[in-house]
Amino acid sequence: MPEVPPIGARIAKYLDVPDAAKGPAIPAGKGYRTERLGAGLYMVTDNAYQSMFLVYESGVVVVDAPPSYAAHIKTAIAEVTGKPITHLVYSHAHADHIGGAAMLGGRPIIVAHAETKRLLARSNDRNRPLPTVTFTDGYQLKVGSQVLELQSRRAAHQPGNLFIYAPAQKALMHVDVVYPGWMMWRRFGLAEDVPAYFDAVEAVKSYDFAKFVGGHVARVGSREDVVVQAEFMADLKAAALKALQTVKVGAEVNPLDLGNPWAVYDTYIDRVAASCVNALTPKWKRRLAAFDVYIWDQCYAMEQSLRID
Structure with a gap:
């Protein structure tokens, strides 16, 4: 029998989380923290889920709205700028990452892959409003002097799951594929296509990035984190x-x-x-x-x- 107990066997305590996998603590009583990724680009997290926002001359683009802390996203933005949310980007259709979209209020332009819109129309979830702008391959979201490059590749985690790249800040967001410092969520993050999941990790490595946002865990990732996960895989x-x-x-x-x-x-x-x-x-x-x-x-x-x- 392996040293690690099999599925279903309850144990007194799991292995301690290595210090290298931990991120900064959430301030007491706040429920979230904000971390600057580059000029006008920020991550918001509760140290389990992660989203981003990008500030430009006349507004803010939000990327994902996890319901666990979506109610705090506007507060996090207000700590940086008084500008309104004008756009919302969906990384993919899963409710745990965008199920707080309705909490943002207003009428932002919602950008997503066409497959994400199809899946959301099937779900008919009022907490995840349908995208208003869709595309099938790549899309450049240019707002003022800021740019996000959105690209879809072969579906791994879910059809429509986007690579969201901020070239000026050299920051990349790709959700539910790379988990910096951590074992992947169960069964390759519930990937729908395991060979494509391997391809997705290689695709992440192909970007010129310094900071990586994976949608989960307590800290921003690095290129080394991606290399380590690829080695484990x-x-x-x-x-x-x-x-x-x-x-x-x-x-x-x-x-x-x-x-x-x-x-x-x-x-x-x-x-x-x-x-x-x-x-x-x-x-x-x-x-x-x-x-x-x-x-x-x-x-x-x-x-x-x-x-x-």
Whole structure:
């Protein structure tokens, strides 16, 4: 049995979060903090979710409105400028990142990928108003002297998930793909396409950025954070592939269950995942925060993708 307990096994305490994964504390009683990323560009976070806003000559562009602190976004902006919110960019359609859009008030121009609009129309959620400007490939949002370059690539996390790049500030936002200092959220951040997820991380590396906003965790990321996650993912893929090649189908199954293919493959897949977890634990359990929380999920997702994608 691996050192890290399997899914469903409750433990007294998870591994401590490494200091390198932590960000600045949220001021007492405030519920959020603001961090400057460059000229007129700021991140807002509750140290679990992240959004941005960009100040230009006559207004403000907000990027994402997580419902956990969306009510504070206007307050955060007011600490920097008295200008109104004129635009709202949706990184993608998921409610945990834009479900606070209606809390911003006013009638901002909402910009998103056409796939995001399609998914939101299906959801029919009044907390996530439909975009008013959509595109299918790339879009340059130029407001005054400020620019955000919006681009969609092959869908990994969700169709329409955007790369949001501020070239002047050398800051990149791409949500639910890279988790600086942390293990990815369960099953590659619930990616809809695991091979495309690998491509997305490589795409992040292709941008000329100094600061990275991933939509989650407590701090801004760096290029090194992206490199480290890519290294972990390469190790994960190699460990899962080796396990698939060496673990035998049908081994350790009760002979009375050999006529039950579901039971045979359940045992096989569990043993593949255990082998994968064992291979990765010595190197990574202290390097990535929450390694022990989601390493089983990642190994299950990786073996499945290698078998069927």
